[in-house]
Amino acid sequence: MTSTAKPPRVGVVMGSRSDWETMEHAASVLTELGVPHEVQVVSAHRTPDLLFRYAEEAVTRGIQVIIAGAGGAAHLPGMLAAKTRLPVLGVPVQSKALNGMDSLLSIAQMPAGIPVGTLAIGRAGAVNAGLLATAVLALNDPALAAALDAYRARQTQTVLDNPDPRS
Ligand code: RP5
Numbered sequence: 001m002t003s004t005a006k007p008p009r010v011g012v013v014m015g016s017r018s019d020w021e022t023m024e025h026a027a028s029v030l031t032e033l034g035v036p037h038e039v040q041v042v043s044a045h046r047t048p049d050l051l052f053r054y055a056e057e058a059v060t061r062g063i064q065v066i067i068a069g070a071g072g073a074a075h076l077p078g079m080l081a082a083k084t085r086l087p088v089l090g091v092p093v094q095s096k097a098l099n100g101m102d103s104l105l106s107i108a109q110m111p112a113g114i115p116v117g118t119l120a121i122g123r124a125g126a127v128n129a130g131l132l133a134t135a136v137l138a139l140n141d142p143a144l145a146a147a148l149d150a151y152r153a154r155q156t157q158t159v160l161d162n163p164d165p166r167s
Helices: 019-033 049-060 076-084 101-108 123-138 144-163
Strands: 010-014 037-041 065-072 086-094
Touching: 010 019, 010 049, 010 076, 019 065, 019 086, 019 123, 037 144, 049 076, 049 101, 065 076, 065 123, 076 086, 076 101, 076 144, 086 101, 086 123, 123 144
Parallel strands: 010 037, 010 065, 065 086
Antiparallel strands: none
């Protein structure tokens, strides 16, 4: 699924539909900042051939950054990174059994040579993956740089405008 009529520049993928509750926060930041993106379930374990195809075709389809969310034995970000030179940002989804520690360690502990940029567990990681992907694109896109600057300025102002935590 593509978010706008423009060709997607960020691919948001996740290992299961059950990851959407977390990964929708990445998609929503990208939408807010005007980043064309696509969203798709690609499972390392249940659809390995699709995973390979997605990674192999991403560059030629114009994808510039991949955000991959997965939980448990979270192989998706690492396997995507193994099959594409695109930057891959991994979001550890909070698992039921181990609270996401399994996801975090699976994604973060990549052996030297194939990097995955690992974010925080859960919603914070998904939001920050969206922001980080935008920051990468903003290096060569003044409109996205301005959108990101404005987002950060709004966030700062919200804190400054609400100093009293009791109100
Ligand atoms: C992983 O297994 C997915 O990323 C998901 O977080 C986890 C559980 O998947 P479901 O059993 O909910 O489909 O591959």
